[in-house]
Amino acid sequence: MVIRRYNPIAMLSSSVFTPFPRQQFYRCPFPIFTQSLQPFPSLLSSTIPRHFTLSFYSNTAQTSTADTPDELHHQLSNSKQSPLKPGLYLVGTPIGNLEDITLRALRVLKSADVILSEDTRHSGKLLHYYNIKTPLLSYHKFNESQRAQVVLRKLQDGEIVALISDAGTPGISDPGMELAKLCADKNIPVIPIPGPSAVVTALSASGLPTNEFSFVGFLPKHNSSRKERLILSANESATQIFFIPPHKLSQFLEEAAAIFGASRQCVMAREMTKVHEEFWRGTIDKAKEAFLAHQPKGEITFLIEGKSTSTDEGPSESQLENELRELIAGGHSLSMAVKLVASGKLMKRKAIYSLALRKFGGQLESEDD
Template structure:
């Protein structure tokens, strides 16, 4: 028996006019649509007069559904996978279904569409030549801190997603690890009626959104570490040597030495202080 095909269909991130003709045609002709939220996708299908049946596929049922969907594909059914917005598999469990389908020998056909990360990046004014996409930051403090410490010297532009109720906390954490002077673009409600791009530094962004409560979904585009802007960044060994000089010869405390060096080098104080713990008082 011939296997069916798994179609990965991009959907609009806001403006329904971004739906492609190919995406509409695919959703009309497949046997089943696997949707992250069937109610949300149902509105999209109704708008484009698509009557194809749906089945839910999300974080809470992905293991059970994965086996069901693979079995149907192996029975010759054609299935379209969609997320609530954008490309399936980006910041949702879709990649697990794709990996299982690849392992099972099922044909995968991507139907391109809009992506909030790239949409925000190209209009940000920050370098799009080299970038990394991190999506949503971990919620557990330990995991979150470990990731941010890993990224603080990343020279490429970094893209995050964030919900409005967590935006201030995330901006605080980013400023703490990357420094308040790091450039950032906060792209809000992309492709929608109230689309907005706020541009400035992390510190200015904090001041702005403390006065203007965040609304809508955010894509954050963060400038890379100073080396991306042509500034030579000292190695950790060189930083330790400078810290030792400040602490031994000038008698500064660990905290004061870290603060002074962070201002001199324009690097995050947290990173330098973490290095300073390797030195004896």
């Protein structure tokens, strides 16, 4: 296959243009974006060859004209970039679509002495797709402590170790944080290789405020701990982001409706970057109606808008009562439930305590006994 690079200036000014000789690069003195080609639809459809790539050139940047993983593998093999230094590389990998990976990530994975992965069979598909032969070593939450010392010895011997998760960025609700901390304590370089993140991907397309957000991740399994965490989230003004397993969505929506309030806006992002990608938007109450009847499948990132900062808006008495009831049912004493509900709210704790006395006075008397 012969790959040619074309003069973008000539292409914009004429429907017939002459390619530069092979191996010759054109340095454009100003940025050119693909949007600049929009006024020329006929030009786009009739004269741009399939292998044409329009990009910038700098002293260090390299471009890829590969159409297949094999061609990309060949280009990476012949890369003239400087060798990687030894250390732990935290490599972001696709959250669904295998093409959502950077050239730098591929070069690190190809150059590493070993790749640590949660599920070697799952990660093997990505490596096979890009024809990367680097050995895989399992590294997950069940063997993290045992593997850490083995990996540490490899790093101290000067090896290049890449850490990947099943999807997204290592250490974010995935194994990696402890190993990164251990390396930092031992003065071993920890090098992040940016890549996809379900958190930012969902937030960017959600339509909810993005200037401030709080990533909660997976909620605790224990009832009282989980509800305590939800109450804290409900009182924050930042957009709240959760990872919810599909089989726990119904439980989550019931608790969220009681604690956040049924009218709070939310977004369910499901199977992002995959074939069946879905973004559902509405109130928590509407989400209950939509998803309690049928359970969606796939990876779910759930976002809930932050609490309004308006001084004239406060939680209703029924919402406060629901929060108190949830905490008491989870095993908290009435006084502790009042303290938790009052945290982050504009209302004084005395007012909430008065409500607790009216609604749950019997429990308070039994506590005093």
